[in-house]
Amino acid sequence: MAVPRILIVGGGYVGMYTALRLQRKLRRGEALVTVADLDSYMTYQPFLPEAAAxxxxxxHVVVxxxxxxxxxxxxxGRITQVRLADRKAEFEPHEGPALTIAYDYVVMAPGSISRLLPVPGLADNGIGFKTIEEAIALRNHVLGRLDVAASTPDPEVRRRALTFVFVGGGYAGVEALAELEDMAADACKYFDGLSRADMRWVLVEATDRILPEVGPDMxxxxxxxxxxxxxxxxxxxMLKSAEGRHIVLSDGxxxxTDTLVWTAGVKPHPLVRAGDLPVDEKGRVRVDAGMRVHGTDFAFAAGDCAAVxxxxxxxxxxxPNAQHAVRQARTLADNVLATLRGQPRRPYRHKYAGSVASLGLYKGVAQIYGRELRGFPAWFMHRTYHLTRxxxxxxxTRILMDWTLGLFFPREIVSLGAIEEPRKEFTLSARS
Known part of the structure; x- marks a missing residue:
């Protein structure tokens, strides 16, 4: 008898935690679990702002x-299509021919991508804040702009280099801006002729509030x-245009600027529309409370790509947040096991506990079970909560060591911008 095959599409929160729980609970030879993702690591996104700073x-924030x-x-590699009709998925490895993967059970967890708006110049000049690569690039870029500003007498070049624009007032935008501004302000004392007052940081939000997750007061x-x-x-x-890195806002x-960071929302990964999965008007996979895809008894979905x-x-x-994704993965894995073993599934139920956000070193804001925290207590709660997760x-251990060393030594202020073009120096040498 063939061993049942479980395909997990995506190695993020839902994908990794589902596979981890299945790995622990499956009996030997009971099923084969395959995880397919473009990257071979999971990124813990709540720590991206601290990694950028x-x-x-x-x-240490990737697993x-x-x-x-x-x-x-x-x-x-990249899963390009998942079909329910014949229980097959199309897979393109980084190199080599494409493969067709047959499965008995499938878990859709490709997550989400940045939701871009048709703003002129945005795609050419902006950068997102969803991946560790973007966080590293942004850190190098910000420190590199300080180098530029401290090394030129041209006031226009200096002004452009020291202007930083973030679009989107949710968690990603506020935390990224706050952490990077805190880092840059600390770094300024090492750059002759630069001070915190020379920098311009702008947060652009289309609605009338920021951080809606922590409530209006916070x-x-x-x-x-x-x-x-x-x-x-x-x-x-609203951002009206960014052509030529010239920012035009709706307020006139x-x-x-040399720096435009786009964090104005996410949308389900386009993979969910590439096959025959049932989706709603927002592009999310339709699932029931047990995260089973509508009309099937072998397909499941959770996280940012699913309407749970x-x-x-x-x-x-x-x-679509980490608090729900991690918990959904546990229930989803249990429901896959229950289906495999012919047992009843259970619905996912979790009452939202609250939200925490870091605003730089020793600064934060939080709302936990209706209780509001601000300043150092909220910052400490943010670090404690996410460390446990x-x-x-x-x-x-590695993250705790990073924090401990940070108590005794200053942050590094080296821009490794050349890491994005590692062959440039070698190429110049070859031409000389």
């Missing part, structure tokens, strides 16, 4: 799938704190 070593999922098959408090640090918080404002303001009903709020769906004891 240099508080945490970038490699290698091959080490953690040592009893699963790991395929590095959102207003956060905006006030950012403004007291000299950060411009433009609410009710125009200026040049929130049983604690009838008629609503679970928001970081996968593997190895990574927890």
């Amino acid at each position: 240099g508080n945490i070593e970038a490699r 290698p799938l091959r080490r953690v999922l040592n009893r699963c098959q790991i395929l590095s 959102g207003r408090w956060t905006a006030q704190q950012l403004r007291e640090r000299g950060i411009e918080v433009r609410m009710g404002t 303001d125009e200026f040049d 009903p929130d049983l604690t709020r009838p008629g609503e769906f679970c928001p 970081m996968p593997t004891f190895n990574k927890k």
Whole structure:
């Protein structure tokens, strides 16, 4: 009798945690689990702002799938289509011919991608903040702009280099801006002729509030704190154009910048539309409370790409965040096992506990079970909570060591921008 094959599409929160739980609970020879993802590691995204600010070593916020999922098959490449009709998926490895993967059960967890709007110049000049590569590039870029500003007498070049624009007032935008501004302000003392006042940081948000996850009061408090640090918080404002790195805002303001970070929302990964999966009007996979895809008894989906009903709020769906994704993965893995063994599935139910956000070293904001925290207590809560959620004891220990060393030594201020073009110096040498 053939061993059942379980295909997990995506190695993020849902994909990795589902595979990890299946790996622990499956009996030997009961099923073969395959995880397919473009990258062979899982990124713990809540720590991206701290990695960008240099508080945490970038490699410490990623978990290698091959080490953690040592009893699963790991395929590095791109799943281009998942078909329910014949239970097959199309896979393109990084190199070599494409493959067709047959499966008995499938878990859709490709996550989400940045939701771009048709703003002129955005695609050419902007950068997102969803991956560790983007976080590293942004850190190098910001420090590189300080180098540029400190090395030129041209006031226009200097002004453009020291202007940093972030679009999107949710978690990603506010935390990324706050951490990087805190890092840059700290770094300024090492650059002759530069001070915090020379920099211009702008947060652009289309709605009338930022950080809606922590409630209106905490959102207003956060905006006030950012403004007291000299950060411009433009609410009710939209980015109209970014052509030639010339920013045009809907409130009429125009200026040049070398740095445009886009964090204005996400949308389900386009892979969910590439096959015959049932999707809703927002492009999310339709699933029931047990995360089973509608019309099937072998397909499951969760996380950012799925419309998972929130049983604690009838008629609503679970928001796309790490708190739900990690918990959904546990229930999903149990339901796959239950289906495999002919047992009843259970619905996913989790009442949202609250939100925490870091605003730089020793600064934060939080709302936990209706209780509001701000300043150092919220910052400490942010670090404590996410440290406990970081996968593997190895990574927890390394992050804790990074934080401990940060108490005694200053942050590194070296821009490794050349890492993005490692052959440039070699090529120039060859031509000389």
